[in-house]
Amino acid sequence: MTTTTATPSPAATTSQSVRQQQWREFWFYFSASKTAVAGLVFLIGVILVALFADFISPHLPAEQYREFAETPPAWMEGGQMRFFLGTDYAGRDMLSRIIHGARLSLLAGCIVVLLAASIGIFLGLVAGFKGGWVETIIMRVMDTIMAVPGLLMALVLVALLGPGLLNAMVAIAITYMPSFVRLARASTINEMNRDYVTASRVAGAGPLRLMFIRILPNCMAPLIVQGTLSFSTAILDTAALGFLGMGAQAPLPEWGTLIAENRDLMLSAPWTVTFPGIAILLAVLAINLMGDGLRDALDPKLKRS
Amino acid sequence: MALLDICNLSVEFATAHGALKAVDGVDLKLDEGEIVAIVGESGSGKSVAMLALMGLLPWTAKVTADRMLFDGQDLLTMSAKQRRKIIGKDISMIFQEPMTSLNPCFSVGHQISEVLAQHFGGSRRSHKARTIELLQQVGIPAAEARLKAYPHQLSGGMCQRVMIAMMIACQPKLLIADEPTTALDVTIQAQILELLVELQQANGMALVLITHDMAVVAETADRVVVQYAGQQVEQRAVKDLFENPRHPYTQALLRALPEHSQGELLNAIPGVVPGQLDRPVGCLFNPRCEHVQEHCRQTPPTRNEDILCHYPLPLAGQKL
């Protein structure tokens, strides 16, 4: 088909109104997917819960009510409204622990993605831009990391660094780096041959300027989507490490650790493991749905008009 | 009975900024063996109109027409299944970018055989023989050896020939060529155009040639349709149009060609084609028209002898 003229958008005179227009256009595409909006709403809910955990949660997460240990949730026989989702083996309120756990899970997601993305994107840009032996070394190191199953590698790293939430996050971040490196490198190689990069070169731009100020913004779309999906996987992996006892250590109410602590009660007091599990499920689902919507909105080829 | 009879075809797209009327009231009647060129610039809707005919537009497009008949059959009310029988067999289309129009994963021979299998059935051996025949017909040397070639191994001109072979495989009654030579070098362009005209004459096909290149139109077509901003502004026999353009846009377009320049500067048309959001009231061409009058700014023109203008330019020898 012949190229069509870009229909000039309505008069956008100031910098601000241009930006507003862009947000409006983004929202148009994003909101076309109802599930993405639902995911976003749920995620905002989780973030709010995490922020206001201290005010929302009915009890302190670490407070033990020994007499009420293993109380079922309010709607089951023997339950009470005071402990809405029941209590665990030590008499701690499940609802409060899950609410506070949201904080830890979100934190884990953020730190993992930030670490993996910042280092990964930097390495990917350099690899794509420089080529040669620099690229070869970076890519082979990443290949090696990818060759080992993610969780196993994280376990090994945590075993080396010592168990703990922070170490778990660093370990997981390392296993996520290769995907960012690959994406950034592929985008860089694609963009490098475009005319506007040549034009910048002819104007005299040096390599640093070219890499970070010119090329990077154009690679952001797949990276943002990867970041969103890594966020949800990070929560899962942190939970997995927590479950294996190598991540967040008790009494931190991280969702995976909650399940680990109450493992023995799986049959006798199933609510102690079910509700943290559901929390993980819903959070990851919401983020994935949102990520799908983001990808549709950011991918120019899928744009409809 | 005309082979193709389109009356008042309109296509509207639903976009982020509201509805966009890409095609507005296009008429086209075509007889067997005719060559009609549709000429226009970006945003004229020339490709969209033909894609609407083929049913190849996305779901956001709304196609309306008073009449859209091909060989007596109504394309508007046809079911998808019936349409599939016609598209590719009786009506075919070739596109602008030959390298990307072919599937890169399959060999050239396979792709042509696929078309034959879809519409005719029959054995693989008969398809192979017919494929070789087709490749020879479009002027590809060493046709049998090329059956196993992949699109990326062929040059742009070769790919376009393969596309043409694919599209005439079923001996269509109508071939639509959407800017078939724009992406090709000028010597290859001449070869491909010549090939199209040869095939058209040999098979008695009707040919619709969509292009923005007036020079190609002058040398190839019998009749010309000029489109501007989705509307059909003029439709005449090619010789008449070039000697005596009657719509101001056609005249301006011809004058803007480098070969018609007098002096240093070219005769550019001021302004730009209206987009979705700045469509003028009245005649769409009025902001750029040399002969504009007050009436043109208020009222949209109606078609008058195939010319969409309140004040068409006079024929040579005719008084205003």
Next chain:
Amino acid sequence: MNQPLIKARDLHKYYPVKSGFLQADKSLQALSGASFDLYAGQTLAVVGESGCGKSTLARLLTLIENPTAGQLTLDGIDVSMAADSATKKQLRQTVQMVFQDPFGSLNPRQKIGDILQEPLIINTNMTAEQRKQEVLTMMARVGLRDEHFHRYPHMFSGGQRQRIAIARALILKPKIVVLDEPVSALDVSIQAQVLNLLIELQQEMGLAYVFISHDLSVVQHIADQVLVMYLGKPVEQGASEAVFSNPQHPYTQALLSATPQANTERKRQRIKLIGELPSPLNPPTGCTFHPRCQHATAQCKTITPEMEPRGDVSVACLLVK
């Protein structure tokens, strides 16, 4: 006569191409021997089809790459000696480029104001206020409005983007502008506007243009000199009127006859070119055009013709006397 702005002598550019583990590298002869002089206020058109080396020539002239052989002098400075960054910086302000694709040559994530300021930021010490003023002046000159400063490229039409690209090329006030098919992707009416703008700017600023195009009707209108290239080699060169009115090389003749004209009366005898363009990795021996030339003789297969002056033009053909 003052010094030519560009003095090119026998420019060559070869690219090594790996061909297998144990075989020697082949070389892609992208450009073999281009020579020309270009003065201020003049336009040299480089004409040819895919693979003729015109883009390579553009890259050499804009200093994106260095020639493998030959001499290139820009505004009196020998490019092969320009090793230090100060000279390179100065040369950058002498030669600028306008690209073919109006959609791809502008960074989609940058506002127009930023795109136009970038060359100034890199190469001058102007303050932000001075830069903005300079940019607005240039924008007005190419026919854009002040409010376009804050917009993104996708908000403009093809013709407007090409104007932005021209503004970007001229913002450093260069003396030479290399234009790589600047109007090929534009509609006819917009093409006329942009060409007029280029012609006006050339007269105003005394620019020298190297105009690369495959569209002979545009070239005929705008060029003073023409250089016709085939598979990396120049085949005919001279004043544009002379080349167009009396083409002597068989390839030039074929090109001209293949170009359609908006004239229904014309019954042209098209010179048929047999076959396809050969691969530049494996150019034919002798005259590279001989496999497709109607008049080829035995000696054309073995002897490589050089550019010889024949009247007003130079032609590289053994059969032109």
